[in-house]
Amino acid sequence: MALDMIIRGGQVVTPWGVGHWDIGVQGERIAAIAEPGALPDAGARILDATGKIVIPGGIEPHAHAAFKFVYPWALEAGHRAAGPDEISKACAFGGTTTVVDFANWRPGGALIDAIGNRDEIFRGNSYTDYSFHTVLVGMGTEGATREQPIPIPLDLITQIGGVIEAGFSSFKVWTTNTTSTRARQMTDFGAVFGMMEQIVAHGGMLAVHAEDEDIVMYMSRVLHEQGKTHTRFLPTAHPALSEDLSFRRVIRLAEVTGAAIYLMHVSAKEGVQAIAEARSKGLPVFAETLHHYATFPASVYDTEDGPLYHTYPSLKYEDDNEALWQGLINGTIQTVATDAILCARDLKLGGHTIEDTVGGNPGVEERVAITYTEGVVKRGMSLRRFVDVTSSNAAKILGMYPRKGAIAPGSDADIVLLDPTVRKPLGLEDLHGVDHSVWEGWDIHAWPTTTILRGKIIVQDGQLLGALTDGRLIADRRTSPEILTGPAC
């Protein structure tokens, strides 16, 4: 067995345990994991991982490259959000090797065309591998207004099976329009029911931005009536009650249809509780939170930079932060995501109301290190669990496992060396493609030093060695029967 690379001396996190092993890489795959010194090293490049924690490349399950802002003031100012090039570069430096973004269906087209259309901006323009959740109706869908929504064509729902069979097993819907002024993005519950039926029949996963439309819109009216429209009232407009009601309604529909669901950006302890109850019944209910949501309480909205911390629905309170961390540690919540939109500080600070505070977060680069610092160092999360929530579980839920998300023979050689001796306040000079970070000055306890994508070192010691042509579309995502039928991760 001639190996191309041997990673030596590190503490390796594998699906079956944590230990000091050598990893042999052949081409794009992991060929062997062995006792130290046991692998034949003739002709192999040796990577010294002494003192490092060796983990599978991170998976960012929720990113929005080149996001189109809908706020008139943002459009006028010519603001833009980072494309796949900048997002994937930040990911590579931060120890993430796969990004999952969103492909919106366009009226008039076939559902499967959404994938190809979205790939146009990624192909040849990504340092990391990537794939897409298919979105049947999303913000900005042409011609759809709140007053005149375009119902999802029934034949579109029946096209879901073909998209799953083509290798794209996840779909995304909103159960709310999110704010009272946005273009329509909500999918009515009847269509969600139809989608779930298709998803069950063909073996897919439905990702849901779940909020209760009636509560959110009612609270917005009340806040406007009271003149309380400042950013600081976002947790009132998007209360825990909304998450509680909506999660339970979606979960009940999933229970009836048998659908596997992935609840996005859980923000409140009530949401965590609803997920825990569903999973205790054996339902295939999975969930993500955001490192922003787990780390910052809503009191930051009162600061001058308040809008920097926001994405929809909203930050909640300190007991919610802790419930999210405990959910990540005890297995109730499966993934840490960013809801990534990389944009300028000026843009992020441009909106100040419950309608126009800019959503989406920079933070893909910080995600792995913040999870290590807050989870492993401060709260005793195991290394195995840390790898689950930053990589393996997203791969399982979205149908990429064990090709992605595992250091195991046969898996893609997506490998990150994490240096746990780093301890410093995070500075903007550590980050890429951003002019601000809510974690600037945050004390971090680890940082990735080497990122390998399918056997190629794309970042080493602060140097970008990858190319924009390195990233490939992952087009064979098939979620396993275990995940589709129960809380198997």
Ligand SMILES: [Zn+2]
């Ligand atoms: Zn999002």
